[in-house]
Amino acid sequence: MGATGVTAARPHRLSDAALASLGAGRPGPATLAELRRARLSRHLLLLREIAVLARTEDFAALAAAERAAPDRVRELLARPLFGVWAARCLTALRAGATPDSAGTGHLSELAARARIPRPRxxxxxxxxxxxxxxxxxxxxxxxxxxxxxxxxxxxxxxxxxxxxxxxxxxxxxxxxxxxxxxxxxxxxxxxxxxxxxxxxxxxxxxxxxxxxxxxxxxxxxxxxxxxxxxxxxxxxxxxxxxxxxxxxFDLLEEPGELGYSPWRDDPRPASGILHGAYAYLTVTRFWRTRRDPLGQFEFARWRAAVATAAGDLRGLTPAGERFVGALLGEVRPWLDEPVDPRVRRLAEGANRDHRLRWRLRNLHVGPADAAALADAWRRGERPPPVTPVLRPAPRRALEASARLDLTHRLLRGLPLDGAAGDLAYVRGDDGAALSAYRKNPGDRAAWAGMVLAGGLDAAPELAAAAYRALGDQERPDPLAMVKWVS
Known part of the structure; x- marks a missing residue:
């Protein structure tokens, strides 16, 4: 019996096969049961730490309830929101809060709930x-x-x-x-x-x-x-x-290292990128069962995003290598499955568009580098080597794209209404799209659109920085500048 009257859980183990099944998103019932037991163990460990820091009558009440109704107390302690309470309470106690202000009274509430016969x-x-x-x-x-x-x-x-x-x-x-x-x-x-x-x-x-x-x-x-x-x-x-x-298990050596995530417009830590790839693994598997245009689009887009994001992860622990390897083993065969060519163009374009817009939003070209680019342009020279700096995100940024919204409407068979360049792009008229985008160089989406519709391999943040550095009197054709940095 522990300090609260709650029996400690046994040690937890996952076999290599079980870890691989989890990585592939195909865990069996025994593996799921082990994860549920691990959740309860974590909650009990949090509770024990709370008991060390806050000796109150609330623990005596919970211990008495556990002796009277052990299964019911276990059930309540295993619930997800108890984990939220326990983590919050322990954090508050470690910061110097009193037991009352940290919320230890919640344990007495649980004890009272455990003693009430379960309602129908x-x-x-x-x-x-x-x-x-x-x-x-x-x-x-x-x-x-x-x-x-x-x-x-x-x-x-x-x-x-x-x-x-x-x-x-x-x-x-x-x-x-x-x-x-x-x-x-x-x-x-x-x-x-x-x-x-x-x-x-x-x-x-x-x-x-x-x-x-x-x-x-x-x-x-x-x-x-x-x-x-x-x-x-x-x-x-x-x-x-x-x-x-x-x-x-620890899966990453440096979980906080920032990088590109195909699912968000802001930079994400490696742990967040892994989470995104893993979450979209089963989402992709769902869309794989659909053959309508929208279903094919989502399948084609996310299979590539999952494979790229997971494949780019670095600094994996041995357990992380096994887990991510199984994830990649699940998704990579999907990359060869046929998708309607028109839909595939839009899906590949959506992924590329996101990365281009992400670069424009998050990679910063300093004033000295922007001036060097502008000077090279004036002299008719090749662009100098410039390494943009990744800017920390000021806030959470979910994906937002008018082009993507138009693509969804097109695939759903809904009426299209939007900017001329975006309308031309989703309809496959790259020439008209380029003509429209080059008229609006103040728009981040237009810079990405020029690279996208032009089929170019360019760093759009460099072209945009040089364009701004040239000033109002010198500004050239923005498409020419995109081609220059390609």
């Missing part, structure tokens, strides 16, 4: 679905104050109509997952503990998040349709799985 309906609301013999039941957390700790602002408690909308979307998403990617649906059923509805973000198509401290919890805004919810749940549960793996 589990605590709070539920989402349930069953299809083709596979069933899932999760809590819909819309009242627990701890839900705000998942990183996104939660909604208020849902009314009956809102709950019914979530239930309808959840049932539809479950049918899609079971029919298209049943093994991934089985993983979701084994790990997803609760869904936390969060407020929508007007700047994003949909928003979702997980927390490293809340294994098995997904915070997500109400999706547009069942497909969006299916993709969102697949994406986020992968983050939880990777967090669970990293409870047991």
């Amino acid at each position: 309906r589990e605590d709070g609301r539920q989402l349930t679905a069953e299809h083709d013999g596979l069933r899932i039941t999760v809590r819909l957390e819309d009242t627990d104050p701890l839900r705000a700790e998942l990183g996104l602002p939660p909604t208020a408690a849902l009314d009956a109509a809102e709950h019914q909308r979530w239930q309808t979307l959840f049932a539809g998403a479950w049918r899609l997952l079971v029919d298209r990617v049943r093994p991934d649906a089985e993983v979701l059923a084994g790990l997803l503990d609760c869904v936390v509805p969060v407020r929508t973000d007007p700047a994003a198509r949909g928003i979702s998040a997980t927390s490293a401290d809340a294994f098995g919890a997904v915070a997500i805004s109400e999706p547009a349709d069942a497909t969006a919810l299916a993709v969102g749940l697949l994406h986020e549960i992968q983050h939880s799985i990777l967090n669970g793996v990293q409870y047991l």
Whole structure:
């Protein structure tokens, strides 16, 4: 028995085969059970550290409840939001907070809840679905104050109509997952503990998040349709799985090293890039089952992004090498699968466009280098060697692209309305696109568009920096400057 009356968990082990199955996004039931046990062990270790720093009657209450209802206490301690509370409480205590202000009273609340006979309906609301013999039941957390700790602002408690909308979307998403990617649906059923509805973000198509401290919890805004919810749940549960793996193994030697991520407009640490590649592995597998234009586009785009991001990771530990190697072994064969040529052009262009816009946003050309570029242009010389500096991101930046939005509308068969260059590009008229983009050199997207539509191999941040350094009186044809730095 520990200081709180909670029995310690046994040591955890994953075989090489189990680690590889996790890397490939295909863990079996025994591996999932080990990750769930690891979650509980982590929570117990956090609780023990809290007990060392804060000796209060709250622990006595929890210990008494554990003696009376051990299984129920274990269940409550294993929940994702308990992990959030424990991490927050321990951080506060280490910073000098009193037990009361750190929130140790939460343990007495858990003890009281454990002593109440379990209601016919589990605590709070539920989402349930069953299809083709596979069933899932999760809590819909819309009242627990701890839900705000998942990183996104939660909604208020849902009314009956809102709950019914979530239930309808959840049932539809479950049918899609079971029919298209049943093994991934089985993983979701084994790990997803609760869904936390969060407020929508007007700047994003949909928003979702997980927390490293809340294994098995997904915070997500109400999706547009069942497909969006299916993709969102697949994406986020992968983050939880990777967090669970990293409870047991270090995968990266330098997890904070910044670099390019195909999923965000800001620089990301290596740990975030790995998370992105792993989350999009199962998302890509879902789109692989679709043969409509949009499904093919998403499959073609993300298979390349996952393979590139994972393949570019450096500084992997031995466990990381095994994990990432299995991930690459899963995704790389997909690169050879046929996709409609028109769709493939748009998918490859979307990936290249993102990287070009990312460079323009995040790679800084200093004043001296910009002046050297401008001087070389005036003299008719080749551009001098310049190494832009990666700027730390001032804030989180989700992908935002008018060209991508137009591409989605085109593939959905919706009416197109947008800037002339973007309209020409998505329709395949590169000449008209170049003509439009070169008229708007103040726009970051236009610089990327010139490289993209021109089929050039250029560093657009160098062309843009030289163009600005030349001043209003000297500004040349921006397309010529892009070709100059190619």
